[in-house]
Amino acid sequence: MAEAKAAPNIGDRIDSYCGRCKMMLAHTVETIENGKIKKCHCNTCGAQHAYRPKAPKKAGVPSALEPSDYDKLMKSQDADKARKYATSDKFQPTELINHATFGLGIVLTCKESNKIEVLFSDGAKTLVHCR
Ligand SMILES: [Zn+2]
Numbered sequence: 001m002a003e004a005k006a007a008p009n010i011g012d013r014i015d016s017y018c019g020r021c022k023m024m025l026a027h028t029v030e031t032i033e034n035g036k037i038k039k040c041h042c043n044t045c046g047a048q049h050a051y052r053p054k055a056p057k058k059a060g061v062p063s064a065l066e067p068s069d070y071d072k073l074m075k076s077q078d079a080d081k082a083r084k085y086a087t088s089d090k091f092q093p094t095e096l097i098n099h100a101t102f103g104l105g106i107v108l109t110c111k112e113s114n115k116i117e118v119l120f121s122d123g124a125k126t127l128v129h130c131r
Contacts, residue, residue, distance in 0.1 A: 008032055014051070015053070016042075019047070027042050027043055081096060083098065093108060094106065102118075114130045116129050
């Protein structure tokens with residue numbers, strides 16, 4: 001019989017997502033069922049809730065797109081409306097751009113202050129903007 005390692009105990013300090021604080025925070029285990037943490041309370045705001053080991057995913061995040069989605073995405077785009085890519089311009093997610101080397105691409109996300117991730121036919125690339 002292999003011993004279950006680090007079985008949770010009531011009163012343990014664990015990290016959970018707090019729906020009230022809206023972030024991952026230290027929590028205290030309150031109830032355990034079949035070796036799994038059921039309920040805990042937030043050490044920060046005191047709210048009691050189900051144990052959530054991970055922060056919920058935001059709906060419709062463009063960064064979840066795969067390069068294979070490129071064709072699907074391009075179908076709904078009007079290539080004539082693509083903006084010419086220039087490092088000095090500012091681009092927004094979902095915008096269609098025309099890059100001198102990579103061709104047509106769709107802006108997925110803005111990274112940091114002056115970087116964008118753009119999906120081209122051969123995959124996602126990070127470009128600079130707002131220079
Ligand atoms: Zn909280």
